[in-house]
Amino acid sequence: MSRNPFDTTRSTTGVETVVLPSPRQAGQRIDDSLTQEQVRRTYGRYAPIYDQLFGAVYAHGRRRMAAALRSVAPRRVLEVGVGTGLTLDCYPSTSEVVGIDLSDAMLARARRRANALNLANVALHVMDGEAMPFDDASFDCVTIPYVLSATPEPARLVRELRRICRPGGHIVILNHFSGSRFWWLLERAAQPLSSKVGFRSDFHFDEHVARHDWKILSVESVNPFGLSRLVVIENV
Known part of the structure; x- marks a missing residue:
């Protein structure tokens, strides 16, 4: 029988927080340019206006991500970086x-949002995606919208995604990647500020996706001017 992974405390907002041991081990490299606390503070500030800032501009990518997920008909889904829940009613x-x-x-x-939409099939938890307490192969599909370039250690997150997704299951990545001619100057302009606003502007597909020994099924440009890519992967 699977263990119950959730030892929780409750914040003043009523949100359950999963209590984990320290995710760092001695000797591990930590990317000082982007830390968990920086991400937490930044998105805490964004929360009241996140939907207005990013809801419409990223909507096409979220719709395409949900369509990709529906095509594989998963029984159990994990969304890493669920944010304000903009994708929840698409599943x-x-x-x-x-x-x-x-x-x-x-x-x-x-x-x-989940309560207002009466989404009885949804459970939400505060958790570090780089150190998840789920058992191996717990999910049929894992989605990761706009998170891979906004996590302190992307390689560590990828290892966790592969561990908790069952073999033959699907990992769906939705993210900005460097290389678009249109966005080249914008990336360079944003780079000095990127760690202060909780993401990396200079983030390469070959380094963070293509080099892994998983099976890439499709890559699709999404969002205005090809700002993002939707990558569907079979976990092997």
Whole structure:
């Protein structure tokens, strides 16, 4: 029988927080340019206006991500970086959906959205995606929208995604990657500020996706001017 992974405390906002041991081990490299606390503070500030800033501009990518997920009809889904829950009502009602996020403030809004939409198949938890307490092969599909370039150690997150996704299951990455001619100057301009606003502007597909020994099924440009890519992967 699988263990119950959730030892929780409750914040003043009523959001359950998963209590984990320190995710860092001695000798591990830590990317000082982007830390968990920086991400948590940044998205805490974004929470009240996140939907207005990023809801419409990223909507096409979220719709395409949800369509990719529906095509594989997963029984159990994990969304890493669920934010304010903008994708929650796009998932199949027949799927059990777990959403996690580092930010209490973002997740409080996701919880209100799930309650307003009466999404009985959704469970939400504050959690570090780089050190998840789930058993191996716990999910049929893992989605990761706009998070891979906003986590302190992307390689560590990828290892966790592969561990908790069952072999033959699917990992769906939605993210900005460097290389678009249109966005080249914008990336260079944003680079000095990127760690202060909780993401990396200079983030390469070959380094963070293509080099891994998983099976890439499709890559699709999404969002205005090809700002993002949707990558569907079979976990092997």
